[in-house]
Amino acid sequence: MARAGTSRTVFPVIRFEKVTKRYPGPGTPALDQVTLDIDKGEFVYLVGTSGSGKSTALRLVLRELRPTTGRVYVAGKEINRMAGWKVPRLRRQIGTVFQDFRLLPNKSVAENVAFALQVIGRSRRDINKVVPDTLELVGLKDKGDRMPDELSGGEQQRVAIARAFVNRPMILIADEPTGNLDPSTSVGIMNLLGDINQTGTTVVMATHDHGIVDQFRKRVIELEHGKVIRDEAAGSYGFRH
Amino acid sequence: MQLRYVFSELRTGLRRNLSMHLSVILTLFVSLTLAGCGALVQREANLTAEYLGTQLQIRVNLCTDNDPSNSPNCAGGEVTEEQRARIEQEIAGNDEVRSFDYQTKEEGFEKAKKTLPDVVFEGENPVVTVENWPGAYWVTLKDPNRADGIISAVQGLDGVSGIIDERAALSQIFGIMKVLKFGSWIASGALLLAALLQVANTIRLAALARRREIGIMRLVGASTLYISVPFLLEAIVTAVVGVALAAGALAAFQFWGVQRGLAENVSFLPWIEWTDYQHAIVGLQPPGIAYVGLALTLVPTLLLTRKYIKV
Ligand SMILES: Nc1ncnc2c1ncn2[C@@H]1O[C@H](COP(=O)(O)OP(=O)(O)OP(=O)(O)O)[C@@H](O)[C@H]1O
Ligand SMILES: [Mg+2]
Numbered sequence: 001m002a003r004a005g006t007s008r009t010v011f012p013v014i015r016f017e018k019v020t021k022r023y024p025g026p027g028t029p030a031l032d033q034v035t036l037d038i039d040k041g042e043f044v045y046l047v048g049t050s051g052s053g054k055s056t057a058l059r060l061v062l063r064e065l066r067p068t069t070g071r072v073y074v075a076g077k078e079i080n081r082m083a084g085w086k087v088p089r090l091r092r093q094i095g096t097v098f099q100d101f102r103l104l105p106n107k108s109v110a111e112n113v114a115f116a117l118q119v120i121g122r123s124r125r126d127i128n129k130v131v132p133d134t135l136e137l138v139g140l141k142d143k144g145d146r147m148p149d150e151l152s153g154g155e156q157q158r159v160a161i162a163r164a165f166v167n168r169p170m171i172l173i174a175d176e177p178t179g180n181l182d183p184s185t186s187v188g189i190m191n192l193l194g195d196i197n198q199t200g201t202t203v204v205m206a207t208h209d210h211g212i213v214d215q216f217r218k219r220v221i222e223l224e225h226g227k228v229i230r231d232e233a234a235g236s237y238g239f240r241h
Numbered sequence: 242m243q244l245r246y247v248f249s250e251l252r253t254g255l256r257r258n259l260s261m262h263l264s265v266i267l268t269l270f271v272s273l274t275l276a277g278c279g280a281l282v283q284r285e286a287n288l289t290a291e292y293l294g295t296q297l298q299i300r301v302n303l304c305t306d307n308d309p310s311n312s313p314n315c316a317g318g319e320v321t322e323e324q325r326a327r328i329e330q331e332i333a334g335n336d337e338v339r340s341f342d343y344q345t346k347e348e349g350f351e352k353a354k355k356t357l358p359d360v361v362f363e364g365e366n367p368v369v370t371v372e373n374w375p376g377a378y379w380v381t382l383k384d385p386n387r388a389d390g391i392i393s394a395v396q397g398l399d400g401v402s403g404i405i406d407e408r409a410a411l412s413q414i415f416g417i418m419k420v421l422k423f424g425s426w427i428a429s430g431a432l433l434l435a436a437l438l439q440v441a442n443t444i445r446l447a448a449l450a451r452r453r454e455i456g457i458m459r460l461v462g463a464s465t466l467y468i469s470v471p472f473l474l475e476a477i478v479t480a481v482v483g484v485a486l487a488a489g490a491l492a493a494f495q496f497w498g499v500q501r502g503l504a505e506n507v508s509f510l511p512w513i514e515w516t517d518y519q520h521a522i523v524g525l526q527p528p529g530i531a532y533v534g535l536a537l538t539l540v541p542t543l544l545l546t547r548k549y550i551k552v
Contacts, residue, residue, distance in 0.1 A: 062460070085464070092462035104454060118246055119463035167461070 011076035012037040013171060013202045014061055019070035021056050030056040032226035043197045045213050046206040047237055048223035054206035058173050062094060063087050092120055095164030095172045099179035101156045103148040109159050110144035116163045130166055138162040138192055154185035165196055172196055174205040183211055190216050213237040250471040257450055261443040262479050268439055269483025272432030273530040277491040279425035280521040281513055286418040288511045293411055297385045300405040301378040301395055310402045324400030332378055335391045341380045350374040375402055440541045444472060448549035455550050469546040476542040484534040488522050
């Protein structure tokens with residue numbers, strides 16, 4: 001464990017080095033020379049107007065996209081140089097949550113969460129042990145047998161978070177997780193993400209939600225036209241919005 | 242990887258795309274049956290050619306008095322000993338000839354008496370007599386396909402009334418086999434292409450139907466292999482069913498059509514056997530329909546799953 005302590009100080013969990021991402025076609029790049037470090041256990045908001053490059057940055061971390069120039073490191077490894085067959089292993093260390101939940105409608109809550117473990121080859125015994133614990137953590141202990149369409153939006157997002165967290169990832173990425181939820185439900189989700197962050201999981205959350213950012217003060221990285229224009233610890237959403 | 246997961250995926254996958262899978266199976270069935278037929282006909286043609294090649298002979302008829310051929314070679318009437326020696330020398334020296342036999346008028350006439358109807362030998366003026374029956378050389382060739390040299394060498398010699406080439410009668414049989422063979426190959430080629438396109442379409446639809454699931458699998462770090470296994474299994478199942486149906490149809494053809502049909506009725510020719518059937522199914526050269534069927538479904542599946550579920 002001392003080793004883990006050392007590595008924390010040696011390299012950040014996520015590092016962008018002069019990352020530029022240009023999508024095919026004309027126009028300005030979606031990300032422009034972005035350099036940033038995110039350390040283990042941090043909670044980071046990624047804010048900025050629509051089209052400023054938040055989702056692009058998150059997808060680069062998952063290696064769903066590759067940078068046009070520059071380097072993206074996850075846990076000290078430059079993921080752009082990673083062999084294709086290692087990418088699944090990278091993604092097992094990253095949980096992902098979206099605005100639209102992305103649950104499988106024909107599977108129950110527990111099956112949706114178990115699915116994430118099944119498809120990476122975990123044994124049934126493991127799964128039967130871990131899934132109920134995770135459902136309890138997200139506050140859905142008694143709803144494992146429900147189908148997704150029998151849940152509220154907030155509850156569905158909790159299922160999605162359970163699925164993202166069930167494998168105890170190093171990083172949790174959330175792209176506008178409260179985008180479809182009303183303010184009070186959002187607070188519940190933020191508390192849950194805060195709990196997960198408390199376990200040592202690094203959380204990176206892209207959001208438009210002023211109220212949330214101002215209420216739950218964390219590090220804020222603001223993007224504009226693909227450039228980092230602000231990076232402050234315990235920041236607010238920003239005055240200009 | 243849990244087998245239970247794999248099989249439940251396979252079951253739902255097959256059920257979800259049942260009509261597409263059935264159409265792939267039927268197309269595979271028909272096209273592989275035709276391809277197998279082509280291979281069997283090809284084999285039969287080779288057998289026939291091999292067998293007849295050893296039997297095929299050219300007959301050089303010698304002149305008689307009042308030879309019916311009216312050939313200028315026969316201007317001198319009945320062939321003379323000198324002419325015959327010259328002809329024999331020419332035949333013996335030709336390198337297309339494996340062996341030859343001289344059959345005298347008398348021997349030929351005795352043979353003819355056994356095969357021709359009695360009326361031609363009866364009456365005041367019988368149609369066939371020893372005098373007008375030609376003496377002949379029976380020439381066996383080294384290669385039944387090469388006879389031009391010996392024919393042109395002997396044709397113009399004095400004392401040669403004509404040459405009867407028995408291969409001509411058989412070229413008709415070979416012609417029919419060629420048509421059958423190429424016909425079934427062209428038809429099966431077109432259908433195999435159709436099967437290929439249908440497989441591609443099936444995969445596209447299956448990937449579309451499962452895109453949400455596949456998206457999640459990629460996101461949580463399932464390997465490409467794991468994601469493609471259901472597709473590969475579906476492909477293998479359709480291939481196996483298609484091949485099995487085609488193999489059954491060909492076996493029925495072999496049993497009822499060849500063994501119980503042609504072989505019993507046309508017994509003077511050699512007929513394809515079960516080893517030839519086996520060769521058409523799992524032979525290596527040309528590839529048997531089992532391999533063709535598997536390749537036809539697996540190759541596009543491997544290529545397209547890479548495309549649609551790229552991690
Ligand atoms: N697949 C794509 N192909 C081409 N351009 C894209 C693609 N995805 C995003 N872009 C462009 O890149 C820029 C940044 O997009 P991105 O999705 O990262 O923004 P965002 O900050 O997440 O916006 P939002 O808040 O609306 O989600 C935008 O100008 C967008 O049009
Ligand atoms: Mg976005």
